[in-house]
Amino acid sequence: MFWEDDELSSLFSKEGQNQLFDSVQADGNLAKARRAAVEWVLKVNAQYSFSALTAVFAVNYLDRFLFSFRFRSEKPWTTQLAAVACLSLAAKVEETQVPLLLDLQVEESRYVFEAKTIQRMEILVLSSLQWKMNPVTPLSFLDFIARRLGLKDHLCWEFLRRCNRILLSVISDFRFMCYLPSEMATAAMLHVVDSVEPSLRVEYENQLLGILGIDKDRVNECCELIMESATMKVEGNRSKKRGFSSFTGSPNGVVDVMFSSDSSNDSWAVGSSSPEPMSKKSRNQQDQLLEMLSIPR
Numbered sequence: 001m002f003w004e005d006d007e008l009s010s011l012f013s014k015e016g017q018n019q020l021f022d023s024v025q026a027d028g029n030l031a032k033a034r035r036a037a038v039e040w041v042l043k044v045n046a047q048y049s050f051s052a053l054t055a056v057f058a059v060n061y062l063d064r065f066l067f068s069f070r071f072r073s074e075k076p077w078t079t080q081l082a083a084v085a086c087l088s089l090a091a092k093v094e095e096t097q098v099p100l101l102l103d104l105q106v107e108e109s110r111y112v113f114e115a116k117t118i119q120r121m122e123i124l125v126l127s128s129l130q131w132k133m134n135p136v137t138p139l140s141f142l143d144f145i146a147r148r149l150g151l152k153d154h155l156c157w158e159f160l161r162r163c164n165r166i167l168l169s170v171i172s173d174f175r176f177m178c179y180l181p182s183e184m185a186t187a188a189m190l191h192v193v194d195s196v197e198p199s200l201r202v203e204y205e206n207q208l209l210g211i212l213g214i215d216k217d218r219v220n221e222c223c224e225l226i227m228e229s230a231t232m233k234v235e236g237n238r239s240k241k242r243g244f245s246s247f248t249g250s251p252n253g254v255v256d257v258m259f260s261s262d263s264s265n266d267s268w269a270v271g272s273s274s275p276e277p278m279s280k281k282s283r284n285q286q287d288q289l290l291e292m293l294s295i296p297r
Contacts, residue, residue, distance in 0.1 A: 011140055033079040036079070037079050037083035038171060038172040042055060042172070045058070048104075058091075059086075061129060066079070069124075080111050082125065084121070085124075089125060089133065093133050138181045138185040138188065163188040167185075169229070169230070170226060183214060186212060187219050190208065191227070
């Protein structure tokens with residue numbers, strides 16, 4: 001459909017590589033401060049049951065602000081203050097109920113700021129971002145791709161939820177900052193397909209790359225990095241399991257809490273009228289994916 005082509009063109013025209021990547025890669029102190037700030041955002045996002053988009057927006061605001069704001073290692077509190085302000089702004093954009101600024105700082109942090117201090121930082125962030133508060137993120141492409149593949153209702157919700165889980169689990173790792181939102185979205189979707197039915201990987205990879213027309217090698221690199229990150233998290237969780245509760249307070253624990261309750265009792269179906277006709281083979285493979293997605297993981 002023409003409107004979908006226009007939508008995709010618009011997404012591509014607005015996406016861009018994270019400009020902070022080179023700075024973070026070259027500055028260990030900045031990388032450490034960013035990771036701590038993003039992990040805090042994820043904790044609070046989970047604490048208040050905010051959406052995945054709220055967390056992604058908050059991190060996007062934070063990265064863009066840190067790029068325009070000269071990081072000073074002798075004032076590490078500035079990054080934490082920026083994280084609080086960015087999460088507050090993201091919540092105001094996406095959530096229907098937003099806690100008070102003091103209540104937003106429920107999770108353990110080295111610094112606690114007064115409301116008026118956070119409000120001043122919000123103004124500084126808004127000014128630095130030129131009030132552009134609805135950026136293109138990997139979630140923008142996830143929604144578009146799900147519709148193009150004809151995923152509807154509960155299937156669409158479950159598939160996107162698992163993709164969101166992957167994206168949130170790696171968002172604090174600066175190595176992913178070098179990938180475009182479209183590449184991140186595609187890699188996350190392929191990772192989910194791999195986890196439920198590896199035999200469908202090639203078919204879905206061809207469909208996704210055909211829809212988006214992006215670099216296959218870049219997507220595969222991102223997929224490998226996601227797999228590496230997932231493996232490290234599993235090993236880390238095993239080593240920390242003894243002596244900890246099910247919710248450890250770590251970013252991994254946060255993500256698990258946010259997405260651990262999979263629903264498997266519903267009957268899901270693919271929309272009968274996809275925007276583009278699918279072959280019988282594709283439909284059969286998608287049915288296999290549906291069946292696998294209905295199994296809690």
